[in-house]
Amino acid sequence: MTAxxxxxxxxxxxxxxxxxxxxxxxxxxxxxxxxxxIVHGLQIAGLYYGGGMTGIGAATLFEAVQADGERAVAEARxxxxxxxxxxxxxTELRNDPPVPTLIEESRHARMxxxxxxxxxxxxxxxxxxxxxxxxxxxxxxxxxxxxxxSPGSGPVVVGIDGTPNSEQAVxxxxxxxxxxxxxxxxxxxxxxVTYEDAFGSARxxxxxxSLEEGEERLLGQRxxxxxxxxxxxxxxxxxxxxxxxxxxxxxxxxxxxVVVGSRGRGGFTGMLLGSTSQAxxxxxxxxxxxxxPEPAA
Numbered sequence: 001m002t003a004x005x006x007x008x009x010x011x012x013x014x015x016x017x018x019x020x021x022x023x024x025x026x027x028x029x030x031x032x033x034x035x036x037x038i039v040h041g042l043q044i045a046g047l048y049y050g051g052g053m054t055g056i057g058a059a060t061l062f063e064a065v066q067a068d069g070e071r072a073v074a075e076a077r078x079x080x081x082x083x084x085x086x087x088x089x090x091t092e093l094r095n096d097p098p099v100p101t102l103i104e105e106s107r108h109a110r111m112x113x114x115x116x117x118x119x120x121x122x123x124x125x126x127x128x129x130x131x132x133x134x135x136x137x138x139x140x141x142x143x144x145x146x147x148x149x150s151p152g153s154g155p156v157v158v159g160i161d162g163t164p165n166s167e168q169a170v171x172x173x174x175x176x177x178x179x180x181x182x183x184x185x186x187x188x189x190x191x192x193v194t195y196e197d198a199f200g201s202a203r204x205x206x207x208x209x210s211l212e213e214g215e216e217r218l219l220g221q222r223x224x225x226x227x228x229x230x231x232x233x234x235x236x237x238x239x240x241x242x243x244x245x246x247x248x249x250x251x252x253x254x255x256x257x258v259v260v261g262s263r264g265r266g267g268f269t270g271m272l273l274g275s276t277s278q279a280x281x282x283x284x285x286x287x288x289x290x291x292x293p294e295p296a297a
Contacts, residue, residue, distance in 0.1 A: 007035040007090075009109040011102045011130070014072035017115030021145040022076045023083060024287060025113040028143075030084040031179060034110060038076045038091045040069045041101030069093050099133045106138035111289075113143045132281055135290040136262065136273035141172060147252070147286040154256040154286070155183040155236070159248050159276065160222050162188075165261035169291040170222060173259040174230045176289070183234040185251060188219040189244040215239060245279040252284040259289045 010025035012018045022038065029036040042065055073091045080089050094101050106112045114131050135142040158173035160166050170186070177184040190212075216239055227235055240247045252258050260277050273281070273290070280288045 005108045005110070007037050007109055008032070008111050008113060009037040009039060009102075009105050010076070010113040011098060011105075011115075011134070012038055012040050012072050012076040013098065013115075014068065014075065015115060017145070018072070018076070019079060019115075021113050021115035021143075022079050024143070024145045025111075026080040026083040026087060028111065028113070030087050032110075035088045035090065036080055037105070037109070038073055038080065038089060039094065039101060039105050040073050040076075040092075041094050041096050041098035042066060042069050066093070098130050102130070102134045103137050103139070106134070106140045106142070109140050111141050111143055112138050113145060116144060116146045132273055132278060135277065135281055135292075138292055141292065142290045143287055144281045144284075144290065145287045146281075146284050154254050155185045156180065156257045156259065157185045157187060157248065157251045157255040158259040159244055159261070160186055160188045160219060161244065161261070162218050162222065163261060165291065165293050167222065168293070169259050169261045170226060172289065172291055174226050174233055176257055176259065177233045178230045180256070181232075182256065183236055185236045185238055185255070186219065186223055187238045187240065187244075187247055187251065188215060188222075189240045189242050189247045190215045212239070212241070245276045248276065248280060249283055249285075252280065252286045252288070255286045257287050257289060258284055259291065262290050262292045 008025050008029040010021050012022060026036055028034075070093060073093055077089055077091055080087055096104075102112060102114065112134065114134055116131060131144045135144060156173055156177040158169055160170060173184055173186075219237055219239055223235065223237070227233070238247070238251075248258055248260065258280055260280055262273055262277050277288075277290050281290065
């Protein structure tokens with residue numbers, strides 16, 4: 001992957017989604033012989049506002065929040081140990097909100113893992129939530145754990161759009177497929193409508209047959225060299241005339257992991273998590289690994 005510390009970091013909050021993330025992260029750390037770090041950020045912000053709470057009342061509430069965090073971390077540690085008793089596990093309870101805590105932790109991790117939802121129960125409202133915010137700003141690949149989690153079943157799927165960010169996703173996808181011993185499905189989706197500016201003006205491309213040939217060449221170019229580096233990985237190329245999010249969401253129903261860049265071509269500058277990766281984070285049927293661009297040297 002990238003030149004980060006040899007650890008997998010997982011954010012926990014005591015929810016069912018958090019438990020699934022811990023189990024998945026523990027398996028990944030065990031497979032790679034890496035350390036697992038379990039992190040919980042206390043939701044302290046706002047405890048002292050909106051009700052005139054001061055003194056003993058505020059201190060009692062803080063103690064309750066801290067105890068809740070300690071319980072979440074202890075449960076996560078026990079779950080990780082049940083998956084691999086030899087796994088090296090470290091924990092940290094921080095007096096900072098979850099999102100900035102996890103983004104800071106991502107500076108020192110090979111991969112950051114989060115669950116699909118928190119305690120608030122709004123399963124379909126991830127835009128602006130912990131998962132989307134972390135995936136959009138982290139300094140390392142972020143896995144959002146979704147789906148039924150069937151270890152060892154299904155291929156790894158990677159979305160390819162011809163951008164440098166996509167190239168990084170391809171590199172990680174090959175590594176994941178090789179480590180898991182499963183095929184890699186390389187998906188390049190295209191259509192004959194292209195949006196040329198931020199106002200959404202569109203034009204219809206002519207000669208779709210010749211366009212498809214060009215897209216097929218692009219897919220071949222993006223995979224060139226990787227099969228030589230990973231001869232053990234069976235590659236299945238898939239060129240589809242559709243929106244990328246549609247194709248990847250369909251494939252996620254049978255995959256064990258979908259790997260995607262954080263932003264595709266034509267993205268708006270302010271949208272740090274592109275529309276395709278946002279759709280996958282919200283609706284995919286399996287864990288999604290969002291690859292952020294490498295920082296400039």
